[in-house]
Amino acid sequence: MAHVYDTIIIGGGPAGLSAGLYAARSRMDTLLIERAKYGGQATTTDELENYPGSIENCTGTTLSQRMRKQAEDFGVNFVKNEVLDVDFDGKVKVIKCKNDETYEAKSVIIATGAYPRLAGFDREVELRGRGVSYCATCDADFFTDLDIAVIGGGDSAITEAIYLTKFAESVTVIHRRDELRAAKSLQEKAFKNPKIKFIWNSVPLEAKGDEILESLVIENRKTGEKSEVEVNGCFVFVGYLPISEVFKGKINMNDRGDIITDQEMRTNVEGVFAAGDIREKSLRQVITAAADGAIAATNAEHYIQNNFAE
Incomplete structure (x- = not known):
């Protein structure tokens, strides 16, 4: 019989790491799946001066590393893999990844983020962060x-x-x-x-x-x-693209592909939440992503308490 986590978090940026921290501190059996680098877009910022309480010379990378370590210390399980498909139809949610890896959970928090659309000029990527x-x-x-x-x-x-x-x-x-x-x-x-x-x-x-x-x-x-x-x-500023392709047809989105939630990070699917830049929202910052993650994890815990009797 497959192991069923309390919650699976998809995405290891500030929203996902914050959700992991709050979930694990609540004694939830938590798995975080990240396909690339922990920290997401935050890691492209050389200096992070507008995050409350940032230490001197704080970078997006160093902050992300501390967030990951903190979540790990509270018991979050981390897996490096790419989600290929999801099944949200049942009470237990199924996440299918590369290499035939499949994970199950009572709740899911989607925190896959978004990425800026490139303008497409020569050396744009090369000089990113250097002008x-x-x-x-x-x-x-x-x-x-x-x-x-x-x-x-x-x-x-x-x-x-x-x-x-x-x-x-x-x-x-x-x-x-x-x-x-x-x-x-x-x-x-x-x-x-x-x-x-x-x-x-x-x-x-x-x-x-x-x-x-x-x-x-x-x-x-x-x-x-x-x-x-x-x-x-x-x-x-030619737009941001949500990383939501794998969830199309599985959950409500707007025309851009942003996942629609209420203020409690609940999607239209029971037991599935979304946090951070993947959401339809006005301000995409580390601080708002972290707040979303905390709210999502707290409400995932409430959902499990109300829907999965011991």
């Missing part, structure tokens, strides 16, 4: 009094461009169309801000710089003309 960023809230302070670019024209891009003006000397919004897609109220604020400039009908082709970003080569989509913009930072 190319995907999170203004995380990294804006590093670009104080510098010239930076923002790629995109939607709500996120313009909201973050306005936010970045609190730090940067100038912010140049580079947008592939001749008008913004952001809400009119945001557009009005951006157009009135003296620090924000706009380059229309253009896309980035290449990031230049030896160790750090020094400039962007851009191309006008209408004329084909290429030019170079000197910037020390480039913030890409």
Whole structure:
């Protein structure tokens, strides 16, 4: 007979690790499955200054390592594997992974996260964390009094461009169309801000710089003309993609693929919860992911108490 865990957490970022900590501290038999690196997107942040209580020189990687160790010390079982399929139909949930590994649990917490959509220009990945960023809230302070670019024209891009003006000397919004897609109220604020400039009908082709970003080569989509913009930072806001493919058809999602939950992290499937960036939510940060994980684990415990009599 297969071992049935109290809860299985899918994903080892801040949401999953926080859920593991809270579940294990509640004496729940807990398994966490992670396919790649513990810490998720947080590990791409070289300095993590906006997490309450961060130690000096805290990085996303070191914080994630401490979170994992803390969860492990309380008894979380960790497995490195990739989830290929799930069966949420029965009272006991079934998680199928690579190498014919199958796990069962009374509850499941989905914390697979999301990843930023790349703009697709040359050396974008190479200079990530060295001038190319995907999170203004995380990294804006590093670009104080510098010239930076923002790629995109939607709500996120313009909201973050306005936010970045609190730090940067100038912010140049580079947008592939001749008008913004952001809400009119945001557009009005951006157009009135003296620090924000706009380059229309253009896309980035290449990031230049030896160790750090020094400039962007851009191309006008209408004329084909290429030019170079000197910037020390480039913030890409062309969308986030939820890592939710394996759950499609198994659970309610929005059109983007974000899993829909209530404020208690409950999905439409009894006994299945979701936490962190995989959720439909407004703020994607380490602190909100950790909070989601704690809430999900607490409610998973309540669910088990109410549905699995000893």
